[in-house]
Amino acid sequence: TAADLAIAAPGVTCWELAYLGVPMLLATLAENQRANGEFLFSRGIAQQLDFRSFRGDLAKISASRRLRQDMRLRGMDLIDGRGLERVCRHLCARLVELRPATKADIREWWEWSNDPDVRAVSFSSDPIPWESHERWFRQRLDDPDCRLLIAGDSAGTGFAQIRFDLDGNTALISISLAPGRRGQGRGTQVIWTACDSLFRSSPIERIEALIMPDNAASIRAFEKAGFVSAGETEVKQRPARRFVLERGQMK
Numbered sequence: 001t002a003a004d005l006a007i008a009a010p011g012v013t014c015w016e017l018a019y020l021g022v023p024m025l026l027a028t029l030a031e032n033q034r035a036n037g038e039f040l041f042s043r044g045i046a047q048q049l050d051f052r053s054f055r056g057d058l059a060k061i062s063a064s065r066r067l068r069q070d071m072r073l074r075g076m077d078l079i080d081g082r083g084l085e086r087v088c089r090h091l092c093a094r095l096v097e098l099r100p101a102t103k104a105d106i107r108e109w110w111e112w113s114n115d116p117d118v119r120a121v122s123f124s125s126d127p128i129p130w131e132s133h134e135r136w137f138r139q140r141l142d143d144p145d146c147r148l149l150i151a152g153d154s155a156g157t158g159f160a161q162i163r164f165d166l167d168g169n170t171a172l173i174s175i176s177l178a179p180g181r182r183g184q185g186r187g188t189q190v191i192w193t194a195c196d197s198l199f200r201s202s203p204i205e206r207i208e209a210l211i212m213p214d215n216a217a218s219i220r221a222f223e224k225a226g227f228v229s230a231g232e233t234e235v236k237q238r239p240a241r242r243f244v245l246e247r248g249q250m251k
Contacts, residue, residue, distance in 0.1 A: 004068065005061060007049065010037035018045055018075030023068040025049045025061055045075045085224065089192050096193045101148035101161070106137045109148075109161055118176050121215045123235045147198070151190045160190045164198055169205040171198060187221035195225065199247050209243045210235050219243075226250065 006017050010026045010033045017024050024046035028037045040046040047067075049057050061067060101109065110133045112118065119125045140146045145167070151160035158178065165172045173195070177187060195207050209227055211218045219241065223229075227243035234240060 009033055010040055010046070014040060014046065015079050019079040019081050021072040021076045023047075023061065023071040024075075025057060027051065043074060043078065045071055045078060047071070089189060089225075092189050093193050093196070095153065096189055097152045097156070098149050098162075098194060098197055099152065101141070101150050103138070103141065105148075105150060105158075105161075106134065108158070109133075109137060112161055112176055112178055115176075115179050117179070121212055121218065123210075123212065123238050123240070149194060151194065159186065162190065162194045164194075164207075166202075166204065169203060171202075171204045171207045173207050173209050187218070188224040191221060191225040191227075195245055196250060199250055205247045207245045209245075210240045211243065213239055213241050 001020055001022075003022050005025060006022045007025045007027070008014065008017065009029045014024060014026070014036060018040075024040070025048075026037055026040065026046045027049040028034055037046070037048070041048050047057065047061055110128065110130060113133070114128055119127065137148075140148055140163070145165065147162075147164040147166070149162040149164075150158045151162060152158040160175060160177045163174045173191070175187070175191060175194070177190070198204055198207065207227075208230075209218075209222050210233065211222065213232075222243050225245070226249055227245045228249070230242045230244040232239060233242050
């Protein structure tokens with residue numbers, strides 16, 4: 001971490017150097033390192049070292065603080081240290097089974113939506129009358145720009161509801177977990193799995209979430225799923241924080 005520059009071969013060590021923000025001068029010593037090296041060179045994360053021009057290569061990178069800083073930032077942008085979380089999300093994706101909601105889910109959806117904890121973090125906190133919900137649910141099922149999903153476990157027991165409202169190449173996501181299933185770390189996995197499924201099955205390029213500023217649990221779940229803060233807005237004349245996940249950010 002105290003180094004201004006590392007001289008290395010383009011092996012696994014490069015990912016550690018990138019994470020720590022250490023600029024690299026790399027010499028390819030074996031054929032199985034070539035692909036890594038070409039990738040790092042093409043991204044501007046490392047400079048190529050040729051032993052025949054070692055002095056010149058070293059002098060060039062040593063003389064340019066701007067070049068080293070650019071390499072440092074590019075490396076840290078590539079390797080953010082959250083690889084373990086991503087591997088776990090991929091491994092756990094099979095534990096979340098998504099299916100389209102049907103008319104048979106109408107009452108359960110209403111009951112979950114009317115749970116006091118859900119209403120407390122909604123932009124409209126009033127209880128939802130059954131008649132209004134019934135009309136809304138049937139309209140959403142028939143709307144080609146709306147996707148209602150149920151997330152269940154391997155036993156087929158539903159524990160989360162997800163809604164995507166599509167508008168061009170953008171989708172707005174909302175999610176709630178069933179009572180008794182909250183606070184178990186399931187929210188992030190459901191969000192990630194649902195967004196991954198939407199990106200794979202549609203031309204959607206961006207997914208947005210609007211969250212009340214004091215809903216810390218939801219904010220944390222969306223950030224862990226890869227969403228990034230995109231400023232503030234209003235929903236129904238109430239303040240909201242906006243979070244965005246781009247297709248290219250899905251890892």
